[in-house]
Amino acid sequence: MKTSIIGYYTTRFGEIWEKSLSELIEEAITGALKNTGIDKKQIDAVFFSNMLAGVLGNNLHTPSKIAEIIGLNIPIFRLEAACASGGIAFHLASNYLQARSAKTVLVVGAEKMTDYSPEETTSALMAAASGEEQAAGLTFPGLYAIIANYYLQKYGYTEENLAYVGVKNHFHGSLNDKAHFRNIVTVNQVLKSACIAAPLKVLDSSPISDGAAAVILTSDKNMIKKMKYKADVLSTKTASDVISLSKREDLDTLLATKIAAEQAFKETQLARKNINVAELHDCFSIAEILAMEDLGFWKKGEGGTRIKEFSTQFGSGSSLIVNTSGGLKAAGHPVGATGIKQIGELFLQLTGQADKRQVKKARYGLAHNVGGSGGTAVVTILGI
Numbered sequence: 001m002k003t004s005i006i007g008y009y010t011t012r013f014g015e016i017w018e019k020s021l022s023e024l025i026e027e028a029i030t031g032a033l034k035n036t037g038i039d040k041k042q043i044d045a046v047f048f049s050n051m052l053a054g055v056l057g058n059n060l061h062t063p064s065k066i067a068e069i070i071g072l073n074i075p076i077f078r079l080e081a082a083c084a085s086g087g088i089a090f091h092l093a094s095n096y097l098q099a100r101s102a103k104t105v106l107v108v109g110a111e112k113m114t115d116y117s118p119e120e121t122t123s124a125l126m127a128a129a130s131g132e133e134q135a136a137g138l139t140f141p142g143l144y145a146i147i148a149n150y151y152l153q154k155y156g157y158t159e160e161n162l163a164y165v166g167v168k169n170h171f172h173g174s175l176n177d178k179a180h181f182r183n184i185v186t187v188n189q190v191l192k193s194a195c196i197a198a199p200l201k202v203l204d205s206s207p208i209s210d211g212a213a214a215v216i217l218t219s220d221k222n223m224i225k226k227m228k229y230k231a232d233v234l235s236t237k238t239a240s241d242v243i244s245l246s247k248r249e250d251l252d253t254l255l256a257t258k259i260a261a262e263q264a265f266k267e268t269q270l271a272r273k274n275i276n277v278a279e280l281h282d283c284f285s286i287a288e289i290l291a292m293e294d295l296g297f298w299k300k301g302e303g304g305t306r307i308k309e310f311s312t313q314f315g316s317g318s319s320l321i322v323n324t325s326g327g328l329k330a331a332g333h334p335v336g337a338t339g340i341k342q343i344g345e346l347f348l349q350l351t352g353q354a355d356k357r358q359v360k361k362a363r364y365g366l367a368h369n370v371g372g373s374g375g376t377a378v379v380t381i382l383g384i
Contacts, residue, residue, distance in 0.1 A: 003097045003219045004230045005382065007036025008344035013211035013332030014180040021053060021112040025062075026069045028108050028212035028337075036216050038223070043216075044102035046076040049089035049109035050336035055124040056116050066108075075102075082128035083283065084238075085109060086213075086339020087369030087378030091236045093217055103220040109341075110212035111334035121208055125335075128372040130244040141205060141284070143245060143373045145197035148286035150251040152199065157304035159199035163190035164307045165285035166203045166330075169323050172314055173330025175357040180209050180332030204285040209332030213340040215347065229351040231365075234270070236380040237263040243375040252301075254374035257294040264366075264379045265296070272296050275320055275381075276362040277349045279342035281370040282327040291368055292322070295379070314357055324349060324357045339369035343380060350384045 009031030011024055019027070025048075033040055046066055054060040063076035081088040086109040093107045113121050126134050133143065152158060167187055173179040190203040217233070224230055239259035242248060248255070265272070272295070280295075282288035289303035297320060298306050312322035325331040325345040328338060346365030348354040367380040 001098055001219050003094055003217055003233045004224045005215050005217055005233065005343070005347045006224065006227045006230050007032050007216040008214070008347045009035050010178050010213040010341050010344055011211050012178050013209045013334055015114045016210040017114065021057065021059070021110055022065055022069065024112065024210065024212035025066060025108060025110045028110065028214040029070060029106065032106065032214035032216050038216070040070055040072060042104055043072065043074065043106050045074055045096060045105045047089040047093040047105060047107045048076060048078045049085035049339065050078060050111060051080050051082055051085050052111060052113065052124050052335060055127060056120065057112065081376045082371035083281070083335050084339060084369045084371030084376040084378050085336045086342070087367065087380065088238060088376070090215070090339060090343055090380060091238050091378050094233050094236050097217060097219040104216065104218040104223065106214060106216050107340060108212065108214040109337040109339060111336040112210050113208045113334060114210050118208070132244060139197070140373065141197040141200055144284040144286055145200050146245060147251050147373070148199055148284070151286060151290070154252060155301045155304055160187065160191060161304035161307060162199065162204055162285040163187045164310070165282060165288045166190045168310060168313045169282060169327040169329040172324050172357060173326025175314070176326050176331055179326040179330050180207055181326070181330045200284055206283045206328035206333040209334040211332060211334035211337045213337045213344055215340055215344055229353065231347045231350045231382045231384055234381045234383045235264040235267040236378065237267070238376065238378045240376050241374055243372060245373060252290060254290055254294050254370065254377060256374055256377035257291060257368065257370065257379070260377045260379040261295045264381050268381050270364060270381065273319065275364050275366045277324060277346060277359050278320060278322045278366045278368065279325060279345050280322055280327065280368045282323060282329050283333065283370070287370065288323070288327065295366070295368060314359065321359045324354065324359060339367070339378065342367040342369060343382070346382050350382060
């Protein structure tokens with residue numbers, strides 16, 4: 001059965017102290033409905049992605065709150081898979097339509113993170129790591145620093161190679177008026193920024209952000225036919241891996257990403273060269289390099305060299321442009337909203353609505369959303 005995205009809206013990402021989680025959710029839902037031009041009564045179900053409301057805000061019964069916001073007594077599901085919550089929500093919403101359980105659904109993701117101290121937020125995020133890693137005092141910068149050090153030493157690179165990820169994605173963020181950060185940075189600025197967990201610096205790392213994003217997904221043929229903007233869901237796949245780094249066979253491979261990618265490409269019968277735009281999970285600079293390799297766009301171990309070519313940057317003329325939204329690094333990372341924003345960015349690109357960052361003749365897009373240090377991965381491929 002054909003399913004298509006027919007609408008998208010995202011709030012601004014950043015330090016949004018003037019709005020509550022509920023207000024961000026309401027803005028995203030209202031915006032998506034307005035952009036799509038359909039009545040809320042045409043929505044059959046809602047899938048809501050969020051990681052931290054229960055931990056930070058003592059608020060777990062958000063589906064009922066969403067029912068209050070939209071004034072509908074329809075099925076509403078809350079999904080949590082750490083930083084992959086948005087991707088998982090979209091994956092399950094798509095499968096819900098495939099099972100003919102509904103015709104039109106709304107997928108919304110939101111997170112409120114900046115109202116709390118850095119210590120509170122960091123501790124809450126570590127709920128996505130293993131108990132042993134938490135007991136050892138590790139944080140996610142620390143876990144990804146272990147991965148980064150392993151990669152750099154194995155392939156003979158330095159921290160300078162990592163810096164190019166932030167440079168590229170900050171350039172893309174400068175073209176996105178909804179991005180948390182819109183400033184261009186240099187390699188030297190990345191290298192001179194404060195060290196969080198060597199070799200990772202502040203400018204190697206995604207920020208703590210607030211924000212919400214929503215997409216509307218339908219299998220209704222008549223509705224799809226009427227829409228000016230639509231992008232088809234060609235495949236959405238997810239896989240899981242062990243949660244602890246110490247249990248992994250290879251520290252420079254996220255196995256869940258490889259498995260989900262292979263399944264998605266097999267289902268679509270597309271080649272890697274067919275993908276024109278990709279939104280990858282660059283929570284830290286090393287994560288984008290690994291993703292490019294694990295997804296099969298680059299060979300294993302060559303990412304440190306390839307990233308310095310800026311071949312995936314907007315304006316390079318390359319056949320594949322990566323993280324046009326600014327990625328997690330510059331657009332921001334409100335955890336529950338991230339996976340939805342990634343898919344929404346692809347929707348904008350494929351339907352010619354991406355404004356200053358529009359990639360010419362984009363026909364196929366790939367979104368890659370990761371939970372924790374790679375315990376969950378979701379790969380979604382869209383096309384027109």
